[in-house]
Amino acid sequence: MVKVTIDGTELELAAGTSLFDACRRARGEALPHFCYHPDLSVAGVCRLCQVEVEGMPKLTIACNTAVREGMVVHTRSEKVRRAAQQILEMHLINHPVDCPICDQAGECGLQDQYMTYGLYESEVGKSDKVHKAKVQVIGPRVVLDKERCVLCSRCVRFCDEVTRTGELGIFNRGDRAEIGVAPGHQLDNAYSLNTVDICPVGALTSLDFRFKKRVWLLRSTPSICHGCATGCNVRVDHEAGTVYRLKPRRNAAVNGAWMCDEGRDTYRPLHDAQRLREPLLRRDGALRSATWPEAWAALGAAVGPDAPLGAAVVSPRQTLEEIALFARLAAALGAPTAGVSGGAREADRGEGDDLLRSADRAPNRASLAWLGLAEPAGADLAARVRAARGAVLVYGADPAADAPGWREAVAGRTVIHLGTRRSATAEAADIVIPLSAWAEKDGLLVNRQGRVQASHRAIARPGLALEDWRFLADWLAAAGATDAPASLPDLRRWVAGRVPALAGADLAVLPPEGLVPDAVATGSGGER
Numbered sequence: 001m002v003k004v005t006i007d008g009t010e011l012e013l014a015a016g017t018s019l020f021d022a023c024r025r026a027r028g029e030a031l032p033h034f035c036y037h038p039d040l041s042v043a044g045v046c047r048l049c050q051v052e053v054e055g056m057p058k059l060t061i062a063c064n065t066a067v068r069e070g071m072v073v074h075t076r077s078e079k080v081r082r083a084a085q086q087i088l089e090m091h092l093i094n095h096p097v098d099c100p101i102c103d104q105a106g107e108c109g110l111q112d113q114y115m116t117y118g119l120y121e122s123e124v125g126k127s128d129k130v131h132k133a134k135v136q137v138i139g140p141r142v143v144l145d146k147e148r149c150v151l152c153s154r155c156v157r158f159c160d161e162v163t164r165t166g167e168l169g170i171f172n173r174g175d176r177a178e179i180g181v182a183p184g185h186q187l188d189n190a191y192s193l194n195t196v197d198i199c200p201v202g203a204l205t206s207l208d209f210r211f212k213k214r215v216w217l218l219r220s221t222p223s224i225c226h227g228c229a230t231g232c233n234v235r236v237d238h239e240a241g242t243v244y245r246l247k248p249r250r251n252a253a254v255n256g257a258w259m260c261d262e263g264r265d266t267y268r269p270l271h272d273a274q275r276l277r278e279p280l281l282r283r284d285g286a287l288r289s290a291t292w293p294e295a296w297a298a299l300g301a302a303v304g305p306d307a308p309l310g311a312a313v314v315s316p317r318q319t320l321e322e323i324a325l326f327a328r329l330a331a332a333l334g335a336p337t338a339g340v341s342g343g344a345r346e347a348d349r350g351e352g353d354d355l356l357r358s359a360d361r362a363p364n365r366a367s368l369a370w371l372g373l374a375e376p377a378g379a380d381l382a383a384r385v386r387a388a389r390g391a392v393l394v395y396g397a398d399p400a401a402d403a404p405g406w407r408e409a410v411a412g413r414t415v416i417h418l419g420t421r422r423s424a425t426a427e428a429a430d431i432v433i434p435l436s437a438w439a440e441k442d443g444l445l446v447n448r449q450g451r452v453q454a455s456h457r458a459i460a461r462p463g464l465a466l467e468d469w470r471f472l473a474d475w476l477a478a479a480g481a482t483d484a485p486a487s488l489p490d491l492r493r494w495v496a497g498r499v500p501a502l503a504g505a506d507l508a509v510l511p512p513e514g515l516v517p518d519a520v521a522t523g524s525g526g527e528r
């Protein structure tokens with residue numbers, strides 16, 4: 001350990017700690033910077049993070065300096081402030097300053113630094129600036145504006161060090177230096193939009209998000225990506241009930257600062273025409289709108305003491321609490337627990353890689369094992385359902401689309417579908433119950449590490465759709481249970497008491513990096 005003093009605050013830090021990180025700790029905020037990024041190598045090119053170290057003749061950049069015993073550092077002196085101002089002026093000499101038409105405005109490092117250190121009248125006229133190419137589509141998801149680039153090299157380092165695809169480079173020298181893709185190449189890797197996130201200015205922007213919404217109008221809700229079993233931590237940016245984009249939230253134990261491009265698309269189905277907004281009942285051969293009292297009456301007629309449930313199928317895309325409560329409801333309605341299934345496993349498997357993406361596209365499959373639920377796949381699922389008598393209850397899954405033999409297995413039987421979309425299973429069902437999509441509710445997911453993470457409600461449910469746990473609890477109570485959960489915390493306590501891996505865990509407030517229960521951390525439970 002070494003002792004350093006920064007702006008009068010004494011800190012004891014591990015030897016080798018970067019002075020940049022030490023200053024962040026002492027100041028409670030980062031030094032001005034463009035090129036530093038905690039998950040990339042140090043480039044030391046923007047020169048914005050200069051600090052004064054007593055005993056050193058010149059200012060030094062903090063990102064490329066390690067703390068030393070007895071260091072006395074000043075980050076807010078007049079000398080430091082003046083240096084930041086001069087460096088900023090250099091960055092702005094050729095910058096187009098087209099903030100009113102720039103998508104980055106409102107979350108731009110250059111704007112932020114100018115408001116802190118700049119606020120001067122520029123003596124460089126627009127026509128004196130070096131002009132470069134604007135609006136270049138450099139890949140399927142990214143647009144480049146070369147004039148706005150401050151040559152921090154973050155995007156280049158990301159493609160070299162993280163994806164190792166190396167599409168980007170800095171070409172030429174001096175004021176002709178510019179960012180670009182190698183001739184004949186495109187920025188086309190599975191993580192390309194992370195370059196947009198880390199670009200401190202509006203040089204790299206997202207084709208999907210461009211000009212859709214001014215960022216200061218957006219509200220952000222912390223959540224978890226539901227795109228695969230990795231469970232990347234994300235921020236859901238939304239306004240007036242519409243989600244506009246997902247951005248990664250840093251969690252060193254799960255996704256670092258990154259997420260994949262495919263995961264960013266998972267907000268789209270929230271708002272498409274396939275969403276269920278009201279209960280539907282089959283009448284005269286077609287699905288027709290119904291009221292909630294009509295839907296409850298239909299459920300009561302389809303499943304009850306004289307007509308026990310035949311089989312129940314649940315998707316590993318539902319939350320831990322929902323799957324646990326659904327299994328309890330299915331048992332109360334007469335379906336053996338073995339009838340609860342993870343659904344069409346093959347359909348939830350895609351292409352994985354060794355960075356983040358899991359081949360398992362279900363975000364919560366680990367919960368099934370924790371809850372002791374069988375998970376027959378495809379034709380095996382259809383065979384199990386065929387062998388059971390009575391109505392079939394499907395929650396979230398779409399076996400009509402991905403389980404061979406499903407339609408024959410349920411022919412002539414009442415099918416009840418609980419879900420969010422007009423899927424193939426919903427279209428063929430007799431009773432369709434509209435519930436909440438992932439961004440419209442709170443819930444817990446267990447990722448492939450066995451880490452419990454919390455997903456939060458960002459937007460309201462559409463139309464007459466209900467919150468899942470409430471609907472399940474109401475049906476459970478209607479089926480005669482006197483201890484159906486009265487609230488989500490109540491349900492979580494019940495779940496924690498039922499899952500051995502979670503014994504003693506408090507699911508009310510999870511640590512920021514998620515909860516890895518002791519039984520999982522020591523390898524005695526769960527799926528790693």
Ligand code: SF4
Pocket residue numbers: 148149150151152153154155156179195198199200201203204
């Ligand atoms: S495009 Fe953005 S991230 Fe890349 S070097 Fe320029 S400013 Fe930095």
Ligand code: SF4
Pocket residue numbers: 225226227228229230231232255259260261262263264356357358
């Ligand atoms: S790796 Fe998986 S969890 Fe992470 S962003 Fe991609 S789809 Fe989502």
Ligand code: FES
Pocket residue numbers: 032033034035036043044045046047048049050061062063064
């Ligand atoms: S952040 Fe230190 S030189 Fe750029």
